[in-house]
Amino acid sequence: MAPDAASPAFPLPLAAEAAPPSGLLHRAWRVGRRRPAALVGATIVALFVVMAVGAPWIATHDPVRTDWAKIRKAPSWAHPFGTDDLGRDGFSRVVWGARISMQAGVFSILFAMAIGVPVGLVAGYYRGALDQLIMRLTDAWLAFPFLILAIGLVTILGPSLTNATLAIGLGATPTYIRLTRGLVLSTKEEDYVQGARALGAGDLRVMTRHLLPNVASAILVQATVAIPTAIIAEAVLSFLGLGVQPPAPSWGTMLNAAQQFLEQAPWMAYWPGLAIFFLALSFNLAGDGLRDVLDPRDY
Amino acid sequence: MIEFLVRRAFISAVTLLLISLIVFTGVRMIPGDPARVLAGTDADAAGLEEIREKYGLDAPLPVQYLRWLGLAVTGDLGESIRTRTSVAWMVATKLPITVELALLSLLVAVAIAIPAGVLAAVRRNTAWDVLASGVSLCGVSVPNFWLGIMLILIVSVRFGWLPASGFVPLAEDPLGNLKRMVMPALVLGTGLAAVLMRQTRNAMIEVLSADYVRTARAKGLAQMAVVVRHALRNGLIPVVTILGLQMGALMGGAVVTEQIFVLPGFGRLIVEAVFTRDYPVVQGVVLITASSYVLINLLVDVSYSVLNPRIRIRGTADGA
Numbered sequence: 246m247a248p249d250a251a252s253p254a255f256p257l258p259l260a261a262e263a264a265p266p267s268g269l270l271h272r273a274w275r276v277g278r279r280r281p282a283a284l285v286g287a288t289i290v291a292l293f294v295v296m297a298v299g300a301p302w303i304a305t306h307d308p309v310r311t312d313w314a315k316i317r318k319a320p321s322w323a324h325p326f327g328t329d330d331l332g333r334d335g336f337s338r339v340v341w342g343a344r345i346s347m348q349a350g351v352f353s354i355l356f357a358m359a360i361g362v363p364v365g366l367v368a369g370y371y372r373g374a375l376d377q378l379i380m381r382l383t384d385a386w387l388a389f390p391f392l393i394l395a396i397g398l399v400t401i402l403g404p405s406l407t408n409a410t411l412a413i414g415l416g417a418t419p420t421y422i423r424l425t426r427g428l429v430l431s432t433k434e435e436d437y438v439q440g441a442r443a444l445g446a447g448d449l450r451v452m453t454r455h456l457l458p459n460v461a462s463a464i465l466v467q468a469t470v471a472i473p474t475a476i477i478a479e480a481v482l483s484f485l486g487l488g489v490q491p492p493a494p495s496w497g498t499m500l501n502a503a504q505q506f507l508e509q510a511p512w513m514a515y516w517p518g519l520a521i522f523f524l525a526l527s528f529n530l531a532g533d534g535l536r537d538v539l540d541p542r543d544y
Numbered sequence: 545m546i547e548f549l550v551r552r553a554f555i556s557a558v559t560l561l562l563i564s565l566i567v568f569t570g571v572r573m574i575p576g577d578p579a580r581v582l583a584g585t586d587a588d589a590a591g592l593e594e595i596r597e598k599y600g601l602d603a604p605l606p607v608q609y610l611r612w613l614g615l616a617v618t619g620d621l622g623e624s625i626r627t628r629t630s631v632a633w634m635v636a637t638k639l640p641i642t643v644e645l646a647l648l649s650l651l652v653a654v655a656i657a658i659p660a661g662v663l664a665a666v667r668r669n670t671a672w673d674v675l676a677s678g679v680s681l682c683g684v685s686v687p688n689f690w691l692g693i694m695l696i697l698i699v700s701v702r703f704g705w706l707p708a709s710g711f712v713p714l715a716e717d718p719l720g721n722l723k724r725m726v727m728p729a730l731v732l733g734t735g736l737a738a739v740l741m742r743q744t745r746n747a748m749i750e751v752l753s754a755d756y757v758r759t760a761r762a763k764g765l766a767q768m769a770v771v772v773r774h775a776l777r778n779g780l781i782p783v784v785t786i787l788g789l790q791m792g793a794l795m796g797g798a799v800v801t802e803q804i805f806v807l808p809g810f811g812r813l814i815v816e817a818v819f820t821r822d823y824p825v826v827q828g829v830v831l832i833t834a835s836s837y838v839l840i841n842l843l844v845d846v847s848y849s850v851l852n853p854r855i856r857i858r859g860t861a862d863g864a
Binding site for chain 2: 381382384385386388389390391392393394396397398399400401473477480481484485486487500503504507508511514517518521522525526529530
């Protein structure tokens with residue numbers, strides 16, 4: 246029962262944890278040079294972040310202001326992405342849409358991690374009946390197709406951005422439970438964890454100080470590849486009318502409107518779709534690069 | 545082998561029970577009187593009483609669950625609030641359309657993914673490999689509903705080659721049916737192809753470096769014979785597992801695809817049910833989808849334990 250006395254006794258893992266900053270940056274640079282696609286992906290993700298954060302300054306028009314004189318106008322200098330069926334500026338709506346997509350993509354995965362990682366940690370650390378129960382529930386949860394589960398949850402919770410984010414997050418949670426549990430199972434047999442335990446470190450300390458930092462990078466990599474899936478899921482839910490509600494500018498709802506005017510105003514369908522595609526693609530590219538940076542053992 | 549099958553079936557049964565528990569709890573989380581949730585807002589007192597009686601809504605929750613489960617197992621999934629027809633019947637009439645779509649998509653996916661994956665593995669680190677990986681990455685990143693909209697825009701609106709929407713039963717007009725199924729199957733199939741192609745490539749790379757493949761080459765067999773007859777057979781095993789696991793994504797994807805191409809399958813059924821707050825239908829569709837996912841994956845596992853002796857023997861230690 247002397248958790249604090251235990252810490253100076255095993256500087257090895259702590260030193261390994263403390264060392265990375267310069268090493269990590271260096272490796273990121275090397276990976277970036279070797280895999281320019283990953284660098285391009287990361288840059289585009291960064292641009293989307295700037296777009297999401299700076300939407301009020303980047304957008305040229307109010308994204309929800311309708312203008313009956315400008316209904317379904319083709320792209321022009323004043324409206325580079327054209328206007329929609331209510332005369333709203335396409336460019337400004339795509340820019341504001343980045344905020345909604347990023348929000349749904351990032352927060353849903355953060356939510357999934359916030360539940361999945363601790364549960365997986367506990368299941369993998371304690372094993373036994375608790376682990377069996379958690380894993381069987383996880384299996385059952387995983388049997389629900391992601392989108393069907395999200396639709397079911399939104400039916401119960403009601404359609405909105407927050408509920409869609411929650412539903413997507415809950416759908417992604419079992420992945421983190423499984424991943425964390427699997428990583429913990431192998432990591433907890435390592436000598437330094439055994440050492441920490443032998444020195445009297447409590448369960449909580451072993452889990453948070455020794456196991457978590459060592460499984461974090463794999464979880465982070467998984468998160469990067471899960472975000473594009475979550476972004477697409479939000480767009481799908483909003484497209485079906487189960488996510489963001491009009492008039493809020495979501496890429497999914499914009500595509501829903503666009504589908505009704507394919508003959509008269511095809512440009513309404515181009516930009517929101519391209520935005521989803523580029524954002525998802527760049528996250529996937531950046532994720533591949535991140536895996537190289539954080540987990541060089543794989544390569 | 546028997547032990548493996550029994551164990552695998554037991555785990556699936558437990559999973560199915562938990563699924564039913566989750567679905568039951570989900571519907572009970574809807575605020576308001578459960579009788580009203582299941583009978584609809586415009587049900588009269590007699591209708592509410594009937595529902596209360598049928599599901600034993602006055603009994604304690606565990607009893608209610610068991611009664612509901614008993615009914616569900618015998619195929620009684622309740623009645624649609626909107627149409628007053630049985631949910632099981634509604635699903636049974638819509639399912640063939642979704643199954644046809646899923647099978648055609650699977651065909652598209654396999655036809656693209658396997659040759660492309662094999663080519664990428666055989667010509668590893670060449671321009672072919674890079675091209676295949678690039679296309680696969682794009683395939684994973686593109687939202688399939690947008691791909692559907694773009695296809696309609698180009699193929700139907702611009703060139704008028706294929707009808708943009710609607711459905712004709714296969715038995716009535718096979719050609720008309722196929723014409724309307726081509727685009728939805730392409731949209732749903734290409735997303736799956738992207739995932740499958742990556743798996744095929746990785747599996748083939750591993751198999752191609754195996755000793756028995758080297759032996760086959762050393763014997764002087766032609767490249768084609770080595771790849772197709774020796775490597776592909778074993779390389780496809782993990783791909784089939786992934787295919788089973790991807791069935792969930794296929795069912796989810798069918799929901800959106802049916803919505804875009806106005807196909808009256810069960811994906812459309814669930815979306816309409818959500819909007820009309822037809823909870824028994826949503827509950828039934830979700831329960832059937834998740835259960836069939838578990839059963840499909842059980843079948844996939846069992847089928848290979850029969851086909852592949854190595855898995856049959858090692859499988860006993862396999863928890864999943």
